[in-house]
Amino acid sequence: MNILEQDRIENINNLMISEFSKTLEMFALNKTEAQLFVTLFLNDEPMTLDDMKDVLGKSKTSMSNSVRTLLDYNLVERVFKKGARKDLYQAKKDLYQKFMKTYVKRWLEAIDRQIHSLKSIEDELKTMDSKHENIGHKIKEAIKFHQSLEEVFHQINRYDQ
Numbered sequence: 001m002n003i004l005e006q007d008r009i010e011n012i013n014n015l016m017i018s019e020f021s022k023t024l025e026m027f028a029l030n031k032t033e034a035q036l037f038v039t040l041f042l043n044d045e046p047m048t049l050d051d052m053k054d055v056l057g058k059s060k061t062s063m064s065n066s067v068r069t070l071l072d073y074n075l076v077e078r079v080f081k082k083g084a085r086k087d088l089y090q091a092k093k094d095l096y097q098k099f100m101k102t103y104v105k106r107w108l109e110a111i112d113r114q115i116h117s118l119k120s121i122e123d124e125l126k127t128m129d130s131k132h133e134n135i136g137h138k139i140k141e142a143i144k145f146h147q148s149l150e151e152v153f154h155q156i157n158r159y160d161q
Contacts, residue, residue, distance in 0.1 A: 016042060027103050029073075032058060033066045037075055037091060046079045046088035073102045104157045111150045118143045 001009075020041075021034035029037065039055055040047060047055075052063040067089055070076040075098055079088045092098055122139045125132055 013042065024099070027099055028106060029069070030066075032056070032062055033069050036063065036066045037070055040070075040076055040089060040091040041095070043090070046081060046090040048084075048086040048088055050086070052089075074098060075102065100156070104153050107153050108150065108157070111146050111153065115143060115146045115150070118146065 017035055017038045020038045021031065024034035024037060025031060035056055036052060039052065049060050049063045049067065052058075052067070053060045056063070067076065071078070071089075074092065076089050076091050079090050081088050118139055122136065122143065125136050125139065
């Protein structure tokens with residue numbers, strides 16, 4: 001492969017990382033986490049933190065933090081390679097299912113927190129004068145909205161299993 005072709009391949013690879021990571025950012029990954037996941041996804045071989053920092057031009061600390069987040073979300077895995085002295089990581093297979101499970105789980109957790117918070121506000125309002133009925137009505141609407149979202153995400157979760 002000549003130098004011009006290598007440059008074109010590297011440019012295509014960089015464009016792929018840039019564009020694909022934009023989609024992943026919609027799943028609440030930050031830019032570095034999304035770029036790192038795409039890099040691991042595109043790479044056929046597991047990578048060390050040093051490999052990652054060299055490819056993305058970021059610090060090793062940034063790569064370590066991003067890998068930790070991706071591990072927490074079950075999107076990457078640590079792999080064993082005989083003779084390797086450093087930890088190696090690779091993107092997990094079943095890309096769609098992994099992202100949907102992670103995304104749905106995070107939404108359900110956030111919705112649950114919001115419903116509990118709104119119900120606490122509603123309980124506080126009940127201890128006050130009845131002249132705040134309009135606020136009470138709005139809180140009920142907000143709770144109903146969140147419960148509807150929760151129902152939709154539970155249906156998505158059942159569908160993906």
